[in-house]
Amino acid sequence: MSHSVKTDTILIVDDNYTNLRVLSDALSLVELDVAIATSGEAALKQAEQVQPDLIILDVMMPGISGFETCERLKANPKTQAIPVMFMTALSETVNKVRGLEVGAVDYITKPFQQEEVIARVQTQLKLRKLNQRLEAELQNRRLIEVELSASRAELLGLFAAIQDVIIVFDHNGRYLQVAPSSAPLLYCPQAEILGKTIHEVLPSEIANLFLTHIQQALQTGQPSRLDYRLPIGDRVVYFDGTMAPRPDQTVVLVARDMTNLKEAQQALTEKEHFLQNTMAAGKIACWRWNRFTQQVFWSQGTETLLGLEPGIFGNTFDDYVSFIHPDDLNDLLQALELSLKTGADYQTEHRICPKKEEIQWIRTSGSVWRDQQGEVMGLMGSILNITAAKLAEIKLHESSQRIEKQAQREQIFNQITQQIRQSLDLDSILAKTVQSVQELLRIDCCTFAWYFHQEKQYWDVVAEAKIAQIPSLIGQYTRDTMGDLSDLLLKQEIVQIDQVASLENAQVKAFLTTLGIQSILLLPVFNETGNYGVLTCIQAQTSKPWQAEDVALLVAVADQLAIALNQSNLLAETRTKAAALAQALAELQQTQLRLIQTEKMSSLGKLVAGVAHEINNPVSFIHGNLNHADEYVHQLIALIHQYQRYCPNPDPELAETIAEMDLDFLQADFKDLLQSMRVGTERIRGIVKSLRTFSRLDESEVKNVNLHEGLESALMILDNRLQGQESWPPIEVIKDYGELPSINCYAGQLNQVFMNILTNAIDALDLRDEQRSLVEMEAEPSRIRITTRQEGDRLTIAIADNGPGIAPEAQGRLFDPFFTTKAIGKGTGLGLSISYQIVTENHQGQLICTSEPGATTFLIELPIR
Numbered sequence: 020m021s022h023s024v025k026t027d028t029i030l031i032v033d034d035n036y037t038n039l040r041v042l043s044d045a046l047s048l049v050e051l052d053v054a055i056a057t058s059g060e061a062a063l064k065q066a067e068q069v070q071p072d073l074i075i076l077d078v079m080m081p082g083i084s085g086f087e088t089c090e091r092l093k094a095n096p097k098t099q100a101i102p103v104m105f106m107t108a109l110s111e112t113v114n115k116v117r118g119l120e121v122g123a124v125d126y127i128t129k130p131f132q133q134e135e136v137i138a139r140v141q142t143q144l145k146l147r148k149l150n151q152r153l154e155a156e157l158q159n160r161r162l163i164e165v166e167l168s169a170s171r172a173e174l175l176g177l178f179a180a181i182q183d184v185i186i187v188f189d190h191n192g193r194y195l196q197v198a199p200s201s202a203p204l205l206y207c208p209q210a211e212i213l214g215k216t217i218h219e220v221l222p223s224e225i226a227n228l229f230l231t232h233i234q235q236a237l238q239t240g241q242p243s244r245l246d247y248r249l250p251i252g253d254r255v256v257y258f259d260g261t262m263a264p265r266p267d268q269t270v271v272l273v274a275r276d277m278t279n280l281k282e283a284q285q286a287l288t289e290k291e292h293f294l295q296n297t298m299a300a301g302k303i304a305c306w307r308w309n310r311f312t313q314q315v316f317w318s319q320g321t322e323t324l325l326g327l328e329p330g331i332f333g334n335t336f337d338d339y340v341s342f343i344h345p346d347d348l349n350d351l352l353q354a355l356e357l358s359l360k361t362g363a364d365y366q367t368e369h370r371i372c373p374k375k376e377e378i379q380w381i382r383t384s385g386s387v388w389r390d391q392q393g394e395v396m397g398l399m400g401s402i403l404n405i406t407a408a409k410l411a412e413i414k415l416h417e418s419s420q421r422i423e424k425q426a427q428r429e430q431i432f433n434q435i436t437q438q439i440r441q442s443l444d445l446d447s448i449l450a451k452t453v454q455s456v457q458e459l460l461r462i463d464c465c466t467f468a469w470y471f472h473q474e475k476q477y478w479d480v481v482a483e484a485k486i487a488q489i490p491s492l493i494g495q496y497t498r499d500t501m502g503d504l505s506d507l508l509l510k511q512e513i514v515q516i517d518q519v520a521s522l523e524n525a526q527v528k529a530f531l532t533t534l535g536i537q538s539i540l541l542l543p544v545f546n547e548t549g550n551y552g553v554l555t556c557i558q559a560q561t562s563k564p565w566q567a568e569d570v571a572l573l574v575a576v577a578d579q580l581a582i583a584l585n586q587s588n589l590l591a592e593t594r595t596k597a598a599a600l601a602q603a604l605a606e607l608q609q610t611q612l613r614l615i616q617t618e619k620m621s622s623l624g625k626l627v628a629g630v631a632h633e634i635n636n637p638v639s640f641i642h643g644n645l646n647h648a649d650e651y652v653h654q655l656i657a658l659i660h661q662y663q664r665y666c667p668n669p670d671p672e673l674a675e676t677i678a679e680m681d682l683d684f685l686q687a688d689f690k691d692l693l694q695s696m697r698v699g700t701e702r703i704r705g706i707v708k709s710l711r712t713f714s715r716l717d718e719s720e721v722k723n724v725n726l727h728e729g730l731e732s733a734l735m736i737l738d739n740r741l742q743g744q745e746s747w748p749p750i751e752v753i754k755d756y757g758e759l760p761s762i763n764c765y766a767g768q769l770n771q772v773f774m775n776i777l778t779n780a781i782d783a784l785d786l787r788d789e790q791r792s793l794v795e796m797e798a799e800p801s802r803i804r805i806t807t808r809q810e811g812d813r814l815t816i817a818i819a820d821n822g823p824g825i826a827p828e829a830q831g832r833l834f835d836p837f838f839t840t841k842a843i844g845k846g847t848g849l850g851l852s853i854s855y856q857i858v859t860e861n862h863q864g865q866l867i868c869t870s871e872p873g874a875t876t877f878l879i880e881l882p883i884r
Contacts, residue, residue, distance in 0.1 A: 059083035066098045229245075236270050242261050454484040467554055519562075538561075746793070775854045815879065830868065
């Protein structure tokens with residue numbers, strides 16, 4: 020191992036940065052660490068923190084001077100031993116002397132000489148080290164003298180206070196000296212034994228033992244240890260003694276009374292036997308581990324307790340670690356480390372493997388082992404063999420897991436069954452089934468595929484539940500590619516492959532290997548309609564032996580799935596029939612509406628045509644005769660004028676009659692009367708023309724027409740509703756007509772659309788005006804705006820009103836048959852529905868309604884054909 024050598028540190032104190040740089044560069048050349056300070060105060064703080072080996076101090080500095088700084092350094096116990104060198108000029112002899120007086124050891128002069136600086140610094144560093152070494156030696160010598168003096172006094176005190184037997188014998192075993200403190204443990208009093216031999220004093224057996232050890236110690240020159248016992252007083256005393264040879268061919272016997280220890284050892288032995296028997300009965304053993312030496316002490320019979328050969332664990336921690344099961348080793352080491360770090364007790368359970376096929380379960384518990392100073396030496400504790408209990412626990416756990424797994428399987432099966440019963444949607448059933456099976460068996464993938472055998476025979480995977488790490492298997496797989504797998508499934512056989520790699524069928528093996536499958540389980544699913552399906556369980560990352568209970572569960576799931584498929588087919592057939600009936604009903608309703616509309620329009624057209632015809636004939640007769648009447652009147656008036664000229668004085672009775680009838684007024688007013696009659700007949704003829712235009716009974720169904728004529732005819736018919744009444748003003752109609760080309764259409768039907776939309780607008784405005792005052796109506800009059808435009812290949816007709824608008828919940832149903840927002844008896848709910856059909860179905864256009872309070876617009880878009 021390499022050790023780093025401490026580099027000496029020099030603290031340079033100077034307020035001149037040039038001096039600091041010069042000295043730092045010079046000292047760095049000899050590999051010295053340099054610290055700097057620019058004032059005395061900074062130097063005092065830095066010296067206490069850094070503890071440099073030498074301080075180079077300038078005399079003149081701002082703040083406290085170099086002399087005062089040196090005095091304060093020497094006054095501080097922490098820095099007083101650090102040598103100080105002053106920096107002075109050549110002429111500053113007084114400063115040099117003053118520096119030595121305040122405690123400096125040397126000085127360097129300015130300007131600096133690099134060699135001189137380095138030499139003086141190295142000399143002072145060497146002197147400091149020599150002084151430190153000398154001081155340390157002096158200190159050690161003083162400590163040794165103190166210790167020797169204390170040891171001598173301690174030995175004298177111990178010798179005086181010692182209770183051991185101390186006797187000096189010669190080579191023949193004669194008593195030469197006896198320590199006075201030995202009196203209580205002597206076989207005979209001191210006065211009776213001095214000068215006698217051991218055979219004269221002691222029993223022969225003990226005397227022979229003493230003589231043997233005396234001779235052995237003298238022959239070998241080494242102390243000889245002996246144990247003996249003697250009756251002293253009313254008790255037997257056990258001694259532990261040592262015969263130590265002396266240079267003068269004598270020996271010293273030092274014997275200690277070990278009676279209490281012997282009795283304690285005997286009691287301890289009995290307790291150990293009891294503890295060993297108790298631990299053996301409880302199958303418990305003890306241990307102690309020294310973390311520094313890695314030595315492990317095991318109690319007697321530890322290996323036997325575990326059914327192992329004695330001594331197999333060895334004496335080191337590594338020996339024991341080699342037997343620990345790899346899966347348990349990390350947890351055990353972490354528990355030991357945590358106990359050492361925190362001082363807390365610990366308990367773990369782990370396995371040991373003394374043999375390849377043999378596993379023992381051990382429960383260890385223990386606490387920190389400390390020495391007398393409280394330092395953690397290691398751990399100590401007990402071991403309990405729990406193999407039998409653990410195996411029983413494992414079996415119970417496995418049994419519990421099997422029961423729990425079986426309950427879980429039954430629960431999942433019931434859930435799948437319930438889902439199948441609750442939902443008859445085939446896609447939903449398949450998706451939920453594969454998802455439940457994949458989660459239950461914890462497999463990589465579960466799929467469902469249909470078999471199609473029309474022109475091309477293949478399996479189509481339509482449902483899948485898988486883990487994210489494997490690719491999807493959704494897709495089609497031909498029967499030829501799958502080989503024998505298809506044949507087995509079509510024969511309603513379950514295919515179970517635990518290891519694809521061990522298959523003998525090369526084609527099937529290649530097919531499954533290409534898909535990355537290692538284990539596969541396929542269960543055929545058939546329903547009453549003859550459809551073939553397969554529920555597949557796949558393990559891709561690792562192989563999986565399929566358990567019998569897994570197969571049994573999946574068979575039950577497949578049966579339920581087959582039932583679900585039958586129900587789904589029945590539902591599909593029912594839905595198909597219901598859809599056909601619904602379509603037939605819708606067509607019937609549409610036909611009914613068309614019949615109603617046709618009949619309504621036919622009746623209306625006939626009525627309008629009949630009325631128009633009946634009105635048109637007399638009006639035409641009257642209008643045609645008005646010219647003759649006017650001619651006749653002019654002739655009669657001319658005759659009267661001639662009569663008055665030739666007979667200016669009529670008979671009095673005739674004059675009276677002329678005065679009564681006011682002939683002059685009659686002549687003037689009769690012309691106006693004829694003119695009024697002519698205007699009235701023209702008005703009636705215009706109305707008849709509008710009725711004929713609206714009904715279009717005298718024209719073909721499809722014809723090029725100008726839509727403005729239809730709008731005008733509708734407005735003409737509704738003119739009486741647009742005119743004001745006494746209670747409210749008229750409805751203002753704004754016509755914003757664009758240039759429209761003639762359009763090939765069903766003119767009568769479009770006129771009906773215009774009539775329905777305009778009528779609804781008038782109804783909405785009238786309903787609002789009924790609830791408004793005349794002032795409100797005059798401030799915001801009711802208004803209908805009609806806008807027509809050509810936009811590319813389409814014509815748009817927008818009919819807008821400023822009425823109350825249509826409620827949002829009603830806007831989505833405006834064009835539904837028999838839906839109306841009007842009060843009962845005010846509307847049939849067919850007008851807008853029929854209008855929508857006329858625009859969208861008959862003319863391939865669009866009818867769109869946008870509404871909000873104050874603005875409702877019906878937009879009609881028609882293609883130009």
